[in-house]
Amino acid sequence: MALTPYITQDRAPGDLKxxxxxxxxxxxxxxxxxxxxLxxxxxxxxxxxxxxYSNKIEGNSASPADLLLAQETPVGGEAAPDFLEVKHHIEAQIRLSIDPIDAASICTRESIACIHRELYKGLPEKHLRLKVEAGDERVPLVPGEIRKRGVKVGHHIPPPAxxxxxxxxxxxxAYxxxxxxxxxxxxxxxxxxxxLLWIHPFTDGNGRAGRLFTDRYLKDGGLGGYGLWSVSRGFGRDIDAYYAALRAADRVRKGNLDGRGELSDSGLLKFTEYFITTALEQVRFVSSLLEPHILNHRIDHYFQMRTCCALLMTNGSALPILRIEALHLYRDLLEFGPMQYSEIQAxxxxxxxxxxxxxxxxxxEGLIDIDDERQVSMRLSGYSITTLFPDLF
Incomplete structure (x- = not known):
């Protein structure tokens, strides 16, 4: 294939390196x-x-508040399609972490297809029918199946099937x-x-599958802390900038000074600079959120507010009062790790x-977890996230 795979280190500008x-x-x-x-x-x-954020990029309107609340309270009845899509995306990440794809095979079509299948696992069949461009015809989406028809994505026409x-x-x-x-x-x-997004290997779900692939690739490529931060958050905070950077790399080559492949090397450089800058912003942001002194201050504030019933749930009702000892326990669990029930009482x-x-x-409330051996560990409750980690969503 006549494509430049990536900007090599010897061709990368000094500020990019x-x-x-x-x-x-x-x-x-x-x-x-x-x-x-933690x-x-x-x-x-x-x-x-x-x-x-990965689903927001694709136009999903599910509310972060509903998502956080659902971690503590199961959703009753039939969930809205957008919420269901996000929920299955979370479950796909959990399964892929429990049974991770081997780093040596992450770039194979089988692994990429596996990621795509995981996104749709368990979704009702009615959510797996796609409307095609012409008329009202709907075609079934087969998770993991490489597309068999031509498509157009905005102004981009991916390679023929x-x-x-x-x-x-x-x-x-190449990778x-x-x-x-x-x-x-x-x-x-x-x-x-x-x-991968330019190739567009699937009929639908390429963006979300591509971002899950990138998550795994960054982790396997040496970023051991990846998973504590997310590059998709950066993409989703400014969707226009994300798509503009992708379009820049979509451009065809302009003359012999713009690389040797069919796509523009200068466009690929712009996307690479955008990608690295975005990732750097995200790891800085999470590092600042987790700075111990400031995090402890936010924890103190949350539990002190809870002693006077000052925080509201998404439905407008107040959270019940918590004893101040909840703060002491939470700080101990954060500093020292899981404790036995008997030790906590003492x-x-x-x-x-x-x-x-x-x-x-x-x-x-989801602030702690207790296992079968009565060992207590801390959790991040959906009710507390906006106080403990402001601006995360």
Whole structure:
């Protein structure tokens, strides 16, 4: 295939290389310094953030407030299609984390098809019928199936269906991580993100599948802290800028000074600069949210507000009062990790009945989790997210 896969390190401008190196360093610092009890809850929270913004890019209007509330209260009746789409996107991320795709095969068509299938697993059949451009005809979407018809996406006309196999073979060889070192995996992640969306291998769901692919590629490419932050948040915060950067890389080559492939190398450079800058903004943002002194201040504020019943739920009713000992317990769980039920009672100095009631309330609200061995660990409650992590959504 006559495509430049990515901007190589020797051709990258100095400021792009500096930004990529800073991104790697900040990601490593975030990964090394996050408090261990906060790691798993934060990764799960970022799945919600990732799903919200990735689906928002595609026009999904599901509310973050409804999404957060659903983590604590099961949705009754039939869920709205947009909410259902986001919910299944979250579940796909969980399954892909439990049974991750091997880094050596992440670029294969089988792995890309697997990611696409996971997005649609369990969706009712009525949500898997697509309206085609001509008339009211609806065609079934087969999750993971490489498209068999030509499509047009805005002004972009992807490769014909009969050529997709060749492009995917090229893609697998061009972005194989075992061959990439230094800054190359990060530069390749940017190039691969655009090229996969440009190829448009599926009839629908290419954007969301492509962003899930990029999530896995960044992690496997050396960003060990990825998952504590999400590049899709940056894409979704300014959708126009995201699509403008993609369109720049869609441009055909202009003369011999614009690369040797069919697409513009200068356009690919613009997209790469946008991609790295966006990722850098996101890791800086999350690092600032998790700065211990400021985070502890927000935790104190949340629980102190809860002692006077000052916070409202999305339905307008007030959250019930929490004893101030809930703050002491939450801070201890954050600093020291999971504790046995008996240890908590001794630390708080409360009676057995009062301790049981307090833990029961915190469990109901999603502030803690209690396993079968009565070990208590902290969680990030959907009710507390907007206070603990402002502007995350």
């Amino acid at each position: 500096d930004a990529a190196l800073e991104l790697i360093q900040l990601d490593a610092s975030l990964n090394a310094n996050i408090l261990d009890p 790691r798993t809850p934060m990764i799960h929270l970022q799945r919600l953030v990732n799903s919200h 009969e050529e997709i196999g060749s492009y995917l073979t090229w893609f697998e060889n 194989r991580l075992g061959r990439l070192h230094g800054l190359a995996p990060l530069l390749a992640a940017a190039g691969g993100h655009h090229r 630390r708080l100095g409360l009676g057995e009945s009062t301790t049981r009631n307090l833990l029961g309330q915190m469990l109901t």
